[in-house]
Amino acid sequence: MIDIRSLYVRAGDLVIPAWRKLVSALQTLPVLPGVGVLITRTPRGSVVNARAFLKGFIGAWAMGTPTAAEIRVGEGYLNAEMPADAGPKAKAVPLSEKTFDKTGRSWIVLEVTVGDDGATDPKKTRIVQADHPYRAERKQIGRTPLAVLYRGEAKKGFGVLHRIAYFDLQHRYNAATGRHFFFI
Amino acid sequence: MQRFITSLGIFLKGSVNRSPSLRARDWNERIVAPCEAAQLRPGAHSTVIRTARGQVLNFDPSLGWIHPWFVSGRWGRDGFYFRVRPGFVNGEAPVVTTASESAPAVTLLDGPDIPARNWRAVTGAEEPLPAFFERLGVRKAASDIKITDNGVSVDVTQREENATPPRLLVAMDVWLAVARATYQSEIRIADPTGVTGEVVDYNVRYDTTNFSRVGAQPRLQWGGKFVPVRAPTLEERLQGQFQDEGEDRVLISTLYLLSPENAQEHVPTPQWQLFRANNCFWNLGHAARNVAPKVNPPPIRIFTGLLGGVGDIIGNQILSGVNEYSDRILNAVNTTTNEGRFWTV
Numbered sequence: 001m002i003d004i005r006s007l008y009v010r011a012g013d014l015v016i017p018a019w020r021k022l023v024s025a026l027q028t029l030p031v032l033p034g035v036g037v038l039i040t041r042t043p044r045g046s047v048v049n050a051r052a053f054l055k056g057f058i059g060a061w062a063m064g065t066p067t068a069a070e071i072r073v074g075e076g077y078l079n080a081e082m083p084a085d086a087g088p089k090a091k092a093v094p095l096s097e098k099t100f101d102k103t104g105r106s107w108i109v110l111e112v113t114v115g116d117d118g119a120t121d122p123k124k125t126r127i128v129q130a131d132h133p134y135r136a137e138r139k140q141i142g143r144t145p146l147a148v149l150y151r152g153e154a155k156k157g158f159g160v161l162h163r164i165a166y167f168d169l170q171h172r173y174n175a176a177t178g179r180h181f182f183f184i
Numbered sequence: 185m186q187r188f189i190t191s192l193g194i195f196l197k198g199s200v201n202r203s204p205s206l207r208a209r210d211w212n213e214r215i216v217a218p219c220e221a222a223q224l225r226p227g228a229h230s231t232v233i234r235t236a237r238g239q240v241l242n243f244d245p246s247l248g249w250i251h252p253w254f255v256s257g258r259w260g261r262d263g264f265y266f267r268v269r270p271g272f273v274n275g276e277a278p279v280v281t282t283a284s285e286s287a288p289a290v291t292l293l294d295g296p297d298i299p300a301r302n303w304r305a306v307t308g309a310e311e312p313l314p315a316f317f318e319r320l321g322v323r324k325a326a327s328d329i330k331i332t333d334n335g336v337s338v339d340v341t342q343r344e345e346n347a348t349p350p351r352l353l354v355a356m357d358v359w360l361a362v363a364r365a366t367y368q369s370e371i372r373i374a375d376p377t378g379v380t381g382e383v384v385d386y387n388v389r390y391d392t393t394n395f396s397r398v399g400a401q402p403r404l405q406w407g408g409k410f411v412p413v414r415a416p417t418l419e420e421r422l423q424g425q426f427q428d429e430g431e432d433r434v435l436i437s438t439l440y441l442l443s444p445e446n447a448q449e450h451v452p453t454p455q456w457q458l459f460r461a462n463n464c465f466w467n468l469g470h471a472a473r474n475v476a477p478k479v480n481p482p483p484i485r486i487f488t489g490l491l492g493g494v495g496d497i498i499g500n501q502i503l504s505g506v507n508e509y510s511d512r513i514l515n516a517v518n519t520t521t522n523e524g525r526f527w528t529v
Contacts (some may be wrong), residue, residue, distance in 0.1 A: 028238060032235075164272045166467075183527060
């Protein structure tokens with residue numbers, strides 16, 4: 001690729017060699033459309049249209065970095081039902097600066113409880129803060145992480161939130177092994 | 185632009201013919217400076233790829249949204265560095281060892297700059313050359329296949345020899361590895377003569393060596409070519425020949441560096457341009473096939489062929505035992521692999 005700046009000459013220099021290079025350099029100047037770009041050439045100029053993603057992607061279980069000791073969780077569905085702690089009308093999920101592990105991480109988890117028949121009980125589904133992404137006290141309780149708060153070596157504050165789940169979820173329980181499966 | 189080039193060519197031709205003593209100032213200000221100004225420069229949320237045939241204008245589609253595992257790169261003082269937007273496997277961000285193998289691992293949540301290493305040349309010989317890069321001027325290596333055209337021998341991969349100066353391409357893979365337990369199966373022939381009838385001991389041992397060594401946390405690895413984990417066949421599992429690596433892997437991204445024209449060696453410099461082919465866009469779940477047993481299963485002892493098989497004719501009642509062994513072997517074979525699966529969450 002020719003550097004056009006190299007074509008500048010000083011008084012007394014021959015122009016012909018630079019002129020030959022210029023012809024090659026000119027070949028590299030036309031503007032070509034990339035992915036998602038449309039260029040319409042008109043007598044008065046070229047019109048560039050681009051498919052812009054101005055709003056970005058939000059997805060399910062949306063959360064922002066908490067500014068107080070609570071966090072609001074956007075709409076999300078588990079087995080086609082929205083938990084009471086999610087959505088615009090839900091109360092904020094309380095947070096504690098003590099619920100962090102040794103490495104400065106704390107998870108916002110979706111917690112489900114299964115009955116004796118192995119079926120998910122939608123009334124007992126809730127969103128809580130935990131110091132482990134999926135470990136729970138009892139076999140019948142299953143957890144899946146929705147987001148993680150990371151404050152690193154800092155001992156106070158809630159740090160930065162990283163979202164983990166972006167889609168509505170389904171849950172199944174294998175009673176034989178005690179394993180909870182969350183999937184989209 | 186095409187009209188500009190055409191009119192400039194006419195102007196130049198006329199100027200050179202009429203006035204061989206074109207002033208340097210006119211040349212610089214009226215000809216070269218407008219050409220320099222015609223070069224596109226990427227601003228916010230846009231990229232420009234310079235090719236021999238023009239400047240390709242792209243708008244960055246990630247405006248306001250960057251997916252997990254998104255890889256970005258930059259040139260540092262001593263080489264190329266990349267950074268991975270944190271993604272999660274079972275809610276855990278991977279750890280990465282950026283310095284040496286013995287250095288402590290850091291989490292991706294800390295946003296470490298990772299030094300790239302083991303770039304491999306992509307010439308179309310050992311791995312396919314993506315058509316995208318062919319269009320940008322990368323040529324396949326000579327294939328040694330010749331065709332004869334009007335008595336002239338032509339290498340089929342060199343047919344565009346004089347079209348544009350060649351560009352070179354190197355690549356490097358970035359992948360995730362998650363350790364898990366394995367099953368090691370072992371066959372011991374206790375009495376090959378068959379005199380006592382005890383022929384085969386089939387031991388299945390639950391092995392957590394790799395799991396204990398590197399831990400349960402997912403690890404980010406990079407450099408060279410990604411090698412997928414190969415699942416053992418039923419035959420290999422039955423014969424106990426397969427050595428399970430004790431981890432599952434998934435490709436995150438392939439980074440490409442494209443050279444300027446006329447580069448001679450596959451050694452990237454800051455003039456080389458970064459492209460990436462992401463393979464993973466969402467956070468992941470991972471599980472091994474089996475739940476860890478509390479104790480290793482007892483060995484399966486198989487009795488066959490009393491007196492070298494002669495006894496089988498005598499005792500038809502043995503047949504029921506053989507069926508039972510068959511069931512037990514089938515059951516063992518189905519559990520002697522523990523390869524895991526990744527899925528999107």
